[in-house]
Amino acid sequence: MVRAGPRGRDAPSMLILRPPPSARRMADLPDKRTAFIDWYLAVVEAAELSDKRYPVKGMNVWTTYGFRARRNLDAVMIREIEASGSEAVEFPTLIPANEFAKEKDHIKGFDNEVYWVTKGGASSLDVPLVLRPTSETAMYPVFADWIRSHRDLPLNVYQIVNTFRYETKTTRPFVRVREIHFFEEHTCQVDEAHATERVRSNLDAFRRMAEAFCLPYLSLRRPDWDKFAGAHYTIAFDIPLADARTLQLGSVHHYRENFSRPYGIRYEAADGSQRYVHQTTFGLSERLIGAILAVHGDQKGAVFPSAIAPYEVVIVPILGVDSGPGPSDAARSAAERLRRVGRRAFLDTGDERPGAKYYRWELHGAPLRLEIGRREAESRTATAVDRLGRKSPVAFDRLEAEVAERLADFDRALLERARAAFAAAVTVAGSLEELTGSSTVRVVGWCGSEECGHRIERAIDGALLGTPEDPLPVKVGEPTGCIACRQSEGIRWAIAGRPL
Ligand SMILES: [Zn+2]
Numbered sequence: 001m002v003r004a005g006p007r008g009r010d011a012p013s014m015l016i017l018r019p020p021p022s023a024r025r026m027a028d029l030p031d032k033r034t035a036f037i038d039w040y041l042a043v044v045e046a047a048e049l050s051d052k053r054y055p056v057k058g059m060n061v062w063t064t065y066g067f068r069a070r071r072n073l074d075a076v077m078i079r080e081i082e083a084s085g086s087e088a089v090e091f092p093t094l095i096p097a098n099e100f101a102k103e104k105d106h107i108k109g110f111d112n113e114v115y116w117v118t119k120g121g122a123s124s125l126d127v128p129l130v131l132r133p134t135s136e137t138a139m140y141p142v143f144a145d146w147i148r149s150h151r152d153l154p155l156n157v158y159q160i161v162n163t164f165r166y167e168t169k170t171t172r173p174f175v176r177v178r179e180i181h182f183f184e185e186h187t188c189q190v191d192e193a194h195a196t197e198r199v200r201s202n203l204d205a206f207r208r209m210a211e212a213f214c215l216p217y218l219s220l221r222r223p224d225w226d227k228f229a230g231a232h233y234t235i236a237f238d239i240p241l242a243d244a245r246t247l248q249l250g251s252v253h254h255y256r257e258n259f260s261r262p263y264g265i266r267y268e269a270a271d272g273s274q275r276y277v278h279q280t281t282f283g284l285s286e287r288l289i290g291a292i293l294a295v296h297g298d299q300k301g302a303v304f305p306s307a308i309a310p311y312e313v314v315i316v317p318i319l320g321v322d323s324g325p326g327p328s329d330a331a332r333s334a335a336e337r338l339r340r341v342g343r344r345a346f347l348d349t350g351d352e353r354p355g356a357k358y359y360r361w362e363l364h365g366a367p368l369r370l371e372i373g374r375r376e377a378e379s380r381t382a383t384a385v386d387r388l389g390r391k392s393p394v395a396f397d398r399l400e401a402e403v404a405e406r407l408a409d410f411d412r413a414l415l416e417r418a419r420a421a422f423a424a425a426v427t428v429a430g431s432l433e434e435l436t437g438s439s440t441v442r443v444v445g446w447c448g449s450e451e452c453g454h455r456i457e458r459a460i461d462g463a464l465l466g467t468p469e470d471p472l473p474v475k476v477g478e479p480t481g482c483i484a485c486r487q488s489e490g491i492r493w494a495i496a497g498r499p500l
Contacts, residue, residue: 029299036242036294041172043293047302047364050173058171058178065364068310068344069289070181074160076212076307077183077284080205086156086185091138093161094129100137102262109229110134113165131164134283136230139186140263147277149268150190154198158185158282174290175247175500181286183250188265188277195254195278199235202252202282203469206237209284210249212307213292214415215239216422216473217249220466220495223453232256235469238495239291240425240441246465246497249291250284293365295418302365303387305414306407311346313338313403314366315382318354318373326377334370334382334399341400362387367410368403370394386410388417419473426474426495432483435459435496443472445479446494452484453494462498 029046030038044050049066062070078088094117101107115131118124132138139157147155163182171177185202189195203219210217218238227234231253238246260266260276269275289308296303306312315338317331331347338345346366348357354371361369370382380396384406390413394402429435429442436459444456446464453464472493479491 029301032297032299033242040294043297043302044173049289049302052173056178058167058176060173060177065310069304069308070286072308072310073286073288076209077160080208081158081185084201084205086158086187088159089157090159090161091135091142093132095132095138097128097130099141100130102137103230103259106136106230106259112168115164115166133163133165134182135159135161135163135184136186136259136281140259140265143188144264144266147188147265147267150270153188153190153267153277154194155188156185156198157187158183172290174286174293177286183284185282187280188260189280190267190269190275190277192256192278195256195280198280199252199254202280203235206250212305213288214305214411214418215291215295216415216419218465218473218495219469221469222466223450223464225450225453226463226466228253230255230258232258236466238465238497239295240422240497241294241500242425244438244441244460244462244498245500246441247287247291247294247500249288250282252282253280255279255281295421296414297365301363303414304365304367305411306367309344309365309367311344311366312407313343313345313368313370314361315345315347315370315372316354316357317349318371320374323374326374327372330377330396331372334372334396337399338403343403368406388413423474428476429483432456432459441495441497443474443476444483444494444496445481445491447482447485447487447489447491449485452482455484456494456496460496460498462496465495465497465499467492467494
């Protein structure tokens, strides 16, 4: 239940997060290992990140606390994509049906997923409109106007907007929704090689984003039968979860001329000839918040890396009958100093016991807590406790620097913990039999044929997710044979799992 609200006029940047009446005790969260989905849903609700009571399925309300996480996620995406030479734009939400239909594979790919707008007021529209499921078909007719000459290239633009897909599977907050908070980059390049380079640049940008999220992941070239509708090829990012399940975090597509031809996006080359641009796209979404919760969360609740945490530091004054004004003053001063250097700091002045506050902020995933009681106020040293339970003193004189160190150290430890879980969740399989009922994501030798691919998919009751673009983050030698046909020519490693 969401109880977050503004605190009052004197402190507009602070929130009071009251414990919900149904506040679960630590032991009450379902077991993450044995009941993952139940655990995930309980954490999203208990940490007050999303309100799913909105009367349209799959369209959830971003609460104040969840919105802070989303804004931080956006900031990381914006920072990295702009560093790679992309600029923000924003295109309209509605797409005319005739533009939407121009690339045949693309329209086919979205046949059962789009929402239609067919009426304006009481009258039927001459040209029905599509609520964008993604923005290729909104942007590309306009790109054709923008691009005339090789001097207009490359065109690298992105937008962060809501997109809509009529999801028929069970919806889950952040992970499978019908109104998607979507990051999409669209680029036009002079030729195929430059488009390939843009794909590499996107992979680098995502690597830097994932560092901020402390998330180890797999970068996989999807098999042809599973690539994005209209793409020449697709590279997707996946993370392993319990029980051989995987979650796709986002993807990068090389379109070649598949869209520029139907949309007429041409330019005059230096030699005077007319050529079609080669295009790429890069898509991410709030699913990253779901991934961060799924990977880092534990039996105490959510765990946020500092870059995404709604509040990086929570300051809890400990007041007793004889504590005097010391702890309150010191806590207030610490909050002010941290905010002045740009830290997202929350001063928890609520009247509950300190223990109840610790419990709540662990549930909400705050990376660092500073406890300030009478002893701390007198010695001018706060007690810092990070979300992994590690305690250390922080001198008031070096507050800003020491908090920065603790947060960096926390992120490192979080990444290490995630890497250990990742290594345990991705293992090599030597035969199709090993795939049946597998509890880990499997690395398998694959000859590249579609037939063998489908045999692998049937054996694991999931999908062949693709071939790794980067060295595998688990120790494997060279593949010796295809796990399905046993042939030993042209074998590559592939990843098989059960997409969530
Ligand atoms: Zn084979």
